[in-house]
Amino acid sequence: KSCKNYFNRKPPVNPEIKKDAQKVVDSFTAEEFKAKTAFCRCWRSANFPYCDGSHNAYNKECCDNVGPLVISAKAE
Ligand code: FES
Numbered sequence: 188k189s190c191k192n193y194f195n196r197k198p199p200v201n202p203e204i205k206k207d208a209q210k211v212v213d214s215f216t217a218e219e220f221k222a223k224t225a226f227c228r229c230w231r232s233a234n235f236p237y238c239d240g241s242h243n244a245y246n247k248e249c250c251d252n253v254g255p256l257v258i259s260a261k262a263e
Contacts (some may be wrong), residue, residue, distance in 0.1 A: 192246035201230040 205211045211259075213236040225238035232239045238255035246252055 204230055204235045220258060220260055222261070223257065223259045225257045228256055229253040 201211065227235050227238045227242070229242040231241040231245045231246050233241065242253050242255065
């Protein structure tokens with residue numbers, strides 16, 4: 188890849204979400220899911236733990252390919 192940050196970057200996985208916590212854990216019950224819910228896996232969402240699309244800018248900047256975990260209440 189041509190991105191200069193690709194091989195030399197070693198940032199923390201989580202740059203700023205709940206950094207005062209020893210471990211970031213989010214728990215849900217199955218009843219809380221909407222018909223379709225996307226959970227952030229890039230740790231850049233302003234609406235964490237939900238995906239807000241911030242992974243697109245992160246992927247472009249860091250030559251990465253992360254995306255959300257999408258859970259649907261029913262199979263599509
Ligand atoms: Fe993090 Fe979409 S914003 S996966």
